[in-house]
Amino acid sequence: MKLTKQNSIEKTNQVYDAIVIGGGAAGLSAGIYLQRYLLSSLIIDKGKARSVWMQELHNYLGLPPDTPGKTLLKQGKEHYLTLGGDLLNAYVEEVTDEGETFLVRVKVGRTNSIYVEFRAKYIIAASGIIDHLPALEKMQNVFDYAGYNLHVCLLCDGYEMQDKKVGVFASSESAAQVAFSLGWFTPYITVFTQGLFNVSYELRQKLNEHGYFLVETPVKQFLGENHQMSGVELEDGSVVNLEAGLISMGSRYHSDYLQSIDLEYLGGNLVTDKMGRTSHPRVFSLGDLKVGMNQVVVAAADGALSATQIWRDIRRQTGAKRNLDRLAA
């Protein structure tokens, strides 16, 4: 059921089999599998899964290639709720390992917030990443185009940028290297450093050899209309026309709530085995938060794998049901 500020307190005495942190593709798929394994679960979703931004999912098997990310998430939430799962819109502040269980401290409501504590045997961390976007004066201006023709994922949207004039918005020398992978799809590339880093001689040379442009003057604003970005205006007033953009500014891993638990990380990503288990046997990590490829369908598969492993763990501990009627006869 959908939990709210009013009724969530009723669930604080129950120990869930698993609490899933994050209601994106990974978390919802995990929730669907958990419920179908007859395990009790709670998904805590702060909203704004990365796939919310995707105006069209072009590469998810089974859905028409113009399906918005939102539609996938909405369908997944409905599916999960019909299976009897609990879902709460809230922000997870901290997870504490109590030994047999985890204590999950949650802030519900942005205004007049209340704090609620839930318990679970297993934690599934599926809270993903938050992309860094160009920090322009009017951020609204970025959000006008993000997920339309201003992309954050080369693997997902390279195809959409084929032979187009594309601006790469990079925040570091290494982030700018994506230009050469984008170069598989189009040769019409301009790299914008936004004045955030010094460009090495080697990179300058390599861009030149490929015929790619380099702009170091900071960007003032994106230009365009109807969610279609058509270029940028620079701080010096000049305009660069573009047909698409690729933001390569890194991302923040949304896993602060796990800091009291000793887990193995690799560059911000949680290290897991092939079933999603982290270095803690009862903490799993999925989707963009774990080491691996950031794709919706991979996140959905991660959910299936981790839920199955948790079911196997619990099932092996509990054993099979006995036919008591027959045994009594």
Next chain:
Amino acid sequence: MKLTKQNSIEKTNQVYDAIVIGGGAAGLSAGIYLQRYLLSSLIIDKGKARSVWMQELHNYLGLPPDTPGKTLLKQGKEHYLTLGGDLLNAYVEEVTDEGETFLVRVKVGRTNSIYVEFRAKYIIAASGIIDHLPALEKMQNVFDYAGYNLHVCLLCDGYEMQDKKVGVFASSESAAQVAFSLGWFTPYITVFTQGLFNVSYELRQKLNEHGYFLVETPVKQFLGENHQMSGVELEDGSVVNLEAGLISMGSRYHSDYLQSIDLEYLGGNLVTDKMGRTSHPRVFSLGDLKVGMNQVVVAAADGALSATQIWRDIRRQTGAKRNLDRLAA
């Protein structure tokens, strides 16, 4: 485009970037990703992907839980074709490693068959498994119920068997052990050996302790109507009433065409790295054919991973496009 007996000969002079063997969830997802990476691909599908049998996919994120497996496959084929991929209904006889390329020998058409040869740089083996079903006198009778309430996948359909009277149709002592995993969902279990193997004292004992029934008389036929199996009639004329069935008779790996290539297997499954690469650097394996969990969403993710790895390989070899207009200026 859809290839046919008539036009497939036109494609025999081209070297595809990848030929995908199998048009199930894994192969179609791989094809969609390959085409979106601007690679050329051909999917060769013999038909009858395992998911065709699924009357309802209950656990695939993004699709309503009553979506037939067929619908997913149909959507995937259309998606792939709109991206310009080639698709041929045919049977792959043999794949030969020629060094730089693979030669794929294909039989097209069940009657008046013709033989055609295609070439590709990479092979994606996504041809899955074929379940062994009870070999009754009238096999049609099995197909009446398979995929409805006669299941082959405990992970997928355990939920549908909750607290139901379920018959487990096993072909060996080890295959019969699935009864104790099924025992998570229901305690009302009858194991049918169909007279195919001798039951050990230990298994007999364990079944007894759980209150599960054991029937060693061979099954004559399934009973039921409108695709709902309601029990079995045994060879001795007696009837056992059931509400669902789980077939646990193993499966055949559909990978004979790879026999001339030296690949690492584990109990019939191809061993791969996390991107789906086998022990041959240009042969990938996905879905049910590789070591791992047989789930549609996992197969779809496998397709994304292998296609991405092949793209990375080819992209690194080819390098980025140069902006020749600017370089000439």
